[in-house]
Every structure is written in C-alpha cells, then in structure tokens.
Amino acid sequence: MTTSPSSARRSERSRRAILRAALDLCTERGYGHVTIEAIAAAAGVSKKTIYRWWPSKGAVLLEAFTDALVDATPFVDTGDIGADLRTHVAGAVKLLSVPPFGPAYAGILSELHHDDRLAQQLREQLVDPRVEEAIGRLRSAQDRGQIPPGADLPLAVEMLYGPVYYRHVLRKPIQDGETIATLVAHVLRALRAPGY
Amino acid sequence: MTTSPSSARRSERSRRAILRAALDLCTERGYGHVTIEAIAAAAGVSKKTIYRWWPSKGAVLLEAFTDALVDATPFVDTGDIGADLRTHVAGAVKLLSVPPFGPAYAGILSELHHDDRLAQQLREQLVDPRVEEAIGRLRSAQDRGQIPPGADLPLAVEMLYGPVYYRHVLRKPIQDGETIATLVAHVLRALRAPGY
Numbered sequence: 001m002t003t004s005p006s007s008a009r010r011s012e013r014s015r016r017a018i019l020r021a022a023l024d025l026c027t028e029r030g031y032g033h034v035t036i037e038a039i040a041a042a043a044g045v046s047k048k049t050i051y052r053w054w055p056s057k058g059a060v061l062l063e064a065f066t067d068a069l070v071d072a073t074p075f076v077d078t079g080d081i082g083a084d085l086r087t088h089v090a091g092a093v094k095l096l097s098v099p100p101f102g103p104a105y106a107g108i109l110s111e112l113h114h115d116d117r118l119a120q121q122l123r124e125q126l127v128d129p130r131v132e133e134a135i136g137r138l139r140s141a142q143d144r145g146q147i148p149p150g151a152d153l154p155l156a157v158e159m160l161y162g163p164v165y166y167r168h169v170l171r172k173p174i175q176d177g178e179t180i181a182t183l184v185a186h187v188l189r190a191l192r193a194p195g196y
Numbered sequence: 197m198t199t200s201p202s203s204a205r206r207s208e209r210s211r212r213a214i215l216r217a218a219l220d221l222c223t224e225r226g227y228g229h230v231t232i233e234a235i236a237a238a239a240g241v242s243k244k245t246i247y248r249w250w251p252s253k254g255a256v257l258l259e260a261f262t263d264a265l266v267d268a269t270p271f272v273d274t275g276d277i278g279a280d281l282r283t284h285v286a287g288a289v290k291l292l293s294v295p296p297f298g299p300a301y302a303g304i305l306s307e308l309h310h311d312d313r314l315a316q317q318l319r320e321q322l323v324d325p326r327v328e329e330a331i332g333r334l335r336s337a338q339d340r341g342q343i344p345p346g347a348d349l350p351l352a353v354e355m356l357y358g359p360v361y362y363r364h365v366l367r368k369p370i371q372d373g374e375t376i377a378t379l380v381a382h383v384l385r386a387l388r389a390p391g392y
Contacts, residue, residue: 030310103309109365110306113299114226119367127366155359155378162358163351169305169365170323171315182351190382 017043018050019064023100026061031107034061058111058118061104066126068101075133081141081193085160085184086177088134092164093174102168109169131157141193151191159187213239214246215260219296222257227303230257254307254314257300262322264297271329277337277389281356281380282373284330288360289370298364305365327353337389347387355383 021042025034034057040047054060073091076084096102112119134157141147163183167173174180188196217238221230230253236243250256269287272280292298308315330353337343359379363369370376384392 032310106306106309110302110309112365112367113302113306114228123366123368152378152382155375155382158359158362159355159379159382162360162362163354164358165362165365166354166358169308169361170319171308172319179351182348183355186348186351186355186386189388190386192385 014043014045014049015053018045018053018060019067022057022060023064023104026104026107027100031061031103031110036060055117056115058108058115059121062108062118062122062125065101065105065108069095069126069130073130075137077137077140079144081138081146082184082188082196084137085187086180088137089160089164089180089184090177092161093180096164096168097173102173106168131161134160145194147188147191147193151193153191156187156191159190160184210239210241210245211249214241214249214256215263218253218256219260219300222300222303223296227257227299227306230303232256251313252307252311254304254311255317258304258314258318258321261297261301261304265291265322265326269326271333273333273336275340277334277342278380278384278392280333281383282376284333285356285360285376285380286373288357289376292360292364293369298369302364327357330356341390343384343387343389347389349387352383352387355386356380 018039022034022039025038025042029038036047036050036057039057039060040050043050050060054063069092072095073088076087078084096105108118108122112122131154135153138147138151138153138156142149142151142153147153160183164174185196214235218230218235221234221238225234232243232246232253235253235256236246239246246256250259265288268291269284272283274280292301304314304318308318327350331349334343334347334349334352338345338347338349343349356379360370381392
C-alpha cells in the first residue's frame, strides 16, 4: 500500500499529538491515572486511531519516552571517549530527573512484570538499540587504542546504565556531574583504558 | 508498656503468618491483585491487626522481602573479598530470579514513584542498611590492603547492585555465575584492587 505525502503528514501530525497528550496527562495525573480515552480526547483523535497504532497506554508512553531519550542522549564522537560517555550519561540522568519523563519511565518499568508484550517492546525498541549504539561508541574508542582489545564492552554498558537505573527506581537520582564523571572514570578503569 | 513473653510469641507468630500469606498471594495472583483483605483472611487475622503494624500492602511485602533478602545475602568474611562479593551478589540474583521474591520486589519498586512513604521505608529499612553492610565488608578488605585507601566504596556498591537492578527491572535477569564473577572482578579493578 502506498501512502500519499499528505496522508503521511496527517498521520505524523496525529502521532505527535497523541504522544504529546500522553506525556501531558502523565504530568497532570500520574502514570497510573492515564487512560487511552483521555489521551484520545486530549489529542483530538478517536480511541480506534490509537489502538490501530499501539496496543496499550504503556506502548504509547514507551514511544514518547524513546523519542525523547534518543534526542536527549546522542552518542557523540569527539574522539574523547571519557567526555563522550559523560555527555551521554548526563543526558539520560537529566531526562529522568524531570516530569514527565522520569515518572513516565518509572510507570513503564512498573508495567513490565505483568505485561510481557510491553517488556519485549521495551527491549526491542529502546534498550537493545541504545545498548548497541553504546557498544558501537566504545568499539570506536577500542579501534583507536583507547580501550584494550578483548574488553567486555556489553558489561561496560551495564555498569554505566546500571547505577542510573538503580538510582532512578530507588528515587535517589544522581544529582551532579561529578558523580557522573567518577562513574565513567571507574567504568573505563574497569576496562583497563589507558589513562584511567 | 511491657509485653509478656507469651504475647510477644503470639505477635511474632502473627507477624510471620501475615508475611507468609502476603508472599503466597503474590505468587498466586500477582502483586497488583494482592489486597490487605486477602492477606488478613489467609493469615487468619483481622485487617485491623495488619493496619496496626503496616500502613499498606507494599509495606507488608517490603518487610517480607527484606527478611528474605537478609537471609539470602549474608556478608560473609572469608578473607577473600572477590569470593565474598560473588557469594553476596549470587544470593541477591538467585532470590530475585524466583517467585514470590522477584515479582514481589518488582511490585514494590513499581509503587515507589507514587508512594513517598513506601519509598522512604524502602531506603531506610532495606537499601541503606544493606549498602552500609556492603561498605563495611569493602572497608575490612581495605584495612587488609586488598583495596587501596581512598577508593570510592559507596560508588563500588552501586556498580555492583546497579546491573542487578537494571537486569531485574528490564526482565533480563543475570543467568550464570560467570557473569557475576566478571562483574565483581570489574568492580574491584575499577577500585584498583591489587590482583584484579
């Protein structure tokens, strides 16, 4: 099926309105009180439109959060792996520190243990691609000799993200850039990166 | 007020029956469908008895989970800091891998973002004491020269627990002892522990 440019534009406009409405409702009411009905009303679309694209409110908010996360946590490559990881982690910490994104992500995570489909979507749409990108950035540092060959890059990513998640779910968010810098330095040292 | 030995025994028996009932219901129904009413009925006590001791079902399950966690994750001191951390982390991973404890803890974590009191209780009753114990075990290794003076021990604890939480909330649990051993070795290396 082909889609005309104007209908694609209309769809994209609806998609953005729906994601925006879902996030706004999350801020106003809290994740637990957001409903598909309310999202539809706020976005000016039918419930049917929403259900055509997403199976649940968790899926809507996952897409909204993923869009924001991708924007907030670019994998820059300035050539300085320490600086670039600090930039990346700081972006994630900052996004999680503010409504609607922090509470929205906490809400999404809280659904995972009883929503297998959402758990799979989260891994496929958000976690796995971000982990792959992080590994890619570490590998480019490895190619330049900044990280030794054979270093366990997937574990390094978990050691970076792990404390961010730990702090987020326990509501003890990381507060300052110094903590992030210390974390990044420790992870690079764990990989035996020269100079750390 | 003094408590007679026999009434203290009765209270302890009721406390254990309530915690056991809460965990059993969690396995049967899932965290979201556990109610104080059902816990009271299953434990053979009144709702009033439960509310006298706990403000919410989350608080009941937090106490049940904390009891189990303390039993499952002792801080042994064999003199080998690497082995002892592996034992400790393996205990936590194993506890989280099975019902009722894994799903119960996921349920508790999911309540934190809209229950300030439970969040505070979790930090005060579970997280802070366990972190202090972990720091204590690292400090005793430091006293023996196994970890350099000035190492950031609180960060080390977050680097150990972080990936465990990350994996738990994303439902990608750590599956094997080798992963735990690699994580522990990386954390000790990050602290510049000799031999790692």
